[in-house]
Amino acid sequence: MTPSSHPPDVLLTASAAGTLDLGWHIAVATHVHGCAQCRAWIRMTESVGGALLENSPPAVMSREALRMVEARFGEAVAAPYACERPGPQTGLLADIPGLPGFVRSYPAGPWRWVAPGIHLLPIYPSAAEEARVFLLKARAGLKLLPHTHTGTEMTCVLTGSFSHDGGQFSPADFDLGDASVDHTISIDGTTDCVCLVAMSGKLRLKGFIGRLMQNFVSI
Amino acid sequence: MHNNDHGAVGAGWAELIGAVAKSADRVAFARLFQHFAPRVKAFMKRSGMSDSVAEELAQETLLMVWRKAALFDPTSAAPSGWIFTIARNLRIDALRRERRSASTEAQDIEDEFLWDAGPSAENAAATNQAHARISAAVATLPEDQLRVIELSFHQDKAHAEIAEALQIPLGTVKSRLRLAMNKLRILLDDLQ
Numbered sequence: 001m002t003p004s005s006h007p008p009d010v011l012l013t014a015s016a017a018g019t020l021d022l023g024w025h026i027a028v029a030t031h032v033h034g035c036a037q038c039r040a041w042i043r044m045t046e047s048v049g050g051a052l053l054e055n056s057p058p059a060v061m062s063r064e065a066l067r068m069v070e071a072r073f074g075e076a077v078a079a080p081y082a083c084e085r086p087g088p089q090t091g092l093l094a095d096i097p098g099l100p101g102f103v104r105s106y107p108a109g110p111w112r113w114v115a116p117g118i119h120l121l122p123i124y125p126s127a128a129e130e131a132r133v134f135l136l137k138a139r140a141g142l143k144l145l146p147h148t149h150t151g152t153e154m155t156c157v158l159t160g161s162f163s164h165d166g167g168q169f170s171p172a173d174f175d176l177g178d179a180s181v182d183h184t185i186s187i188d189g190t191t192d193c194v195c196l197v198a199m200s201g202k203l204r205l206k207g208f209i210g211r212l213m214q215n216f217v218s219i
Numbered sequence: 220m221h222n223n224d225h226g227a228v229g230a231g232w233a234e235l236i237g238a239v240a241k242s243a244d245r246v247a248f249a250r251l252f253q254h255f256a257p258r259v260k261a262f263m264k265r266s267g268m269s270d271s272v273a274e275e276l277a278q279e280t281l282l283m284v285w286r287k288a289a290l291f292d293p294t295s296a297a298p299s300g301w302i303f304t305i306a307r308n309l310r311i312d313a314l315r316r317e318r319r320s321a322s323t324e325a326q327d328i329e330d331e332f333l334w335d336a337g338p339s340a341e342n343a344a345a346t347n348q349a350h351a352r353i354s355a356a357v358a359t360l361p362e363d364q365l366r367v368i369e370l371s372f373h374q375d376k377a378h379a380e381i382a383e384a385l386q387i388p389l390g391t392v393k394s395r396l397r398l399a400m401n402k403l404r405i406l407l408d409d410l411q
Contacts, residue, residue, distance in 0.1 A: 009400045010371065016332075017372040018307040025331060033334045042332075043296070044353060044403065049307065049372055050299030051357040058257030059264055062274055066252050069278050070245065073285060102330035126327060127315045 016045035023131025027154035027198035034172030151200030160193030232298035364399035
């Protein structure tokens with residue numbers, strides 16, 4: 001199924017250009033994982049990057065540069081995947097559908113109770129700085145009171161669906177929220193809704209949970 | 220800014236990479252090096268790297284081209300696009316190392332751009348011809364649109380910062396970026 005809500009072009013481009021903080025990249029990549037159209041956009045952006053690179057004015061390399069690189073041709077190279085990688089299929093993220101492989105390899109968990117009907121699973125990517133990343137699981141039928149975001153929030157649906165005045169969001173759909181957004185969210189259907197969320201303000205964990213508890217009241 | 224003196228598409232980069240892969244052809248490698256190393260270095264410098272760091276990363280990028288030449292698939296990526304992704308991943312790695320003492324493995328960064336569907340599965344349309352059209356389309360972008368696109372490749376800048384860097388009004392940045400993106404979006408739709 002083709003997702004109906006996509007990240008804006010500028011976000012996809014920044015992701016492909018490699019200029020997004022890892023936390024934001026993870027949210028975009030989770031959508032891209034489930035969206036052939038946006039995968040094509042990413043690949044095209046890489047070609048654009050190549051075209052810009054190929055035709056850009058050169059800098060001056062040091063005189064010995066080529067010789068120095070040639071001298072390293074014989075260096076032993078660690079085979080990719082030679083080292084022990086975190087068991088991607090054994091952690092808490094293993095059973096969650098819709099996550100790209102690299103996200104599954106991150107340390108995560110445990111699930112925490114946040115508010116009635118809402119649980120949160122923190123994910124600890126290797127190098128996310130601006131955004132914290134977590135899964136949010138909300139019980140089917142839950143209604144959340146209106147809330148706003150203090151920073152930026154990127155949400156990608158993994159299972160179930162939710163609705164707000166911006167539409168309905170099903171698996172792989174991407175929702176971008178910022179301080180200008182004021183939503184009343186309801187969890188649709190009869191299955192729990194699990195989303196991957198990247199959110200700025202990682203140092204205000206308590207504040208975030210506090211706001212959830214104050215503002216998100218379950219039925 | 221945008222010169223085409225090397226005949227972007229016709230330079231036979233894919234064949235040169237193929238020669239490196241097949242027979243460890245040093246002459247072919249030297250030609251790739253001479254064209255791309257100075258441009259990767261310039262790319263790194265535009266991202267704010269010092270001359271010495273940019274030099275090191277440019278050398279590293281071309282060393283990766285030598286080592287990974289056999290992995291290059293000309294049916295799924297343009298040679299320049301492939302080299303761009305190597306440079307991009309090394310830049311991400313360098314910036315992370317700079318900010319944190321801990322480092323991630325370069326392989327991890329590659330994984331961040333791999334999806335289960337694989338890079339080539341849905342990309343059959345992106346043949347050499349498609350890449351030629353992308354290069355041509357980029358070459359036809361007006362200078363002002365090109366500059367906002369280029370900036371977006373170099374830093375995660377809010378539009379307001381791009382406006383400041385280019386000394387143009389914010390509304391102009393947004394409209395130029397939208398114009399350029401629309402052009403690329405139309406091109407992509409054509410390719411699908």
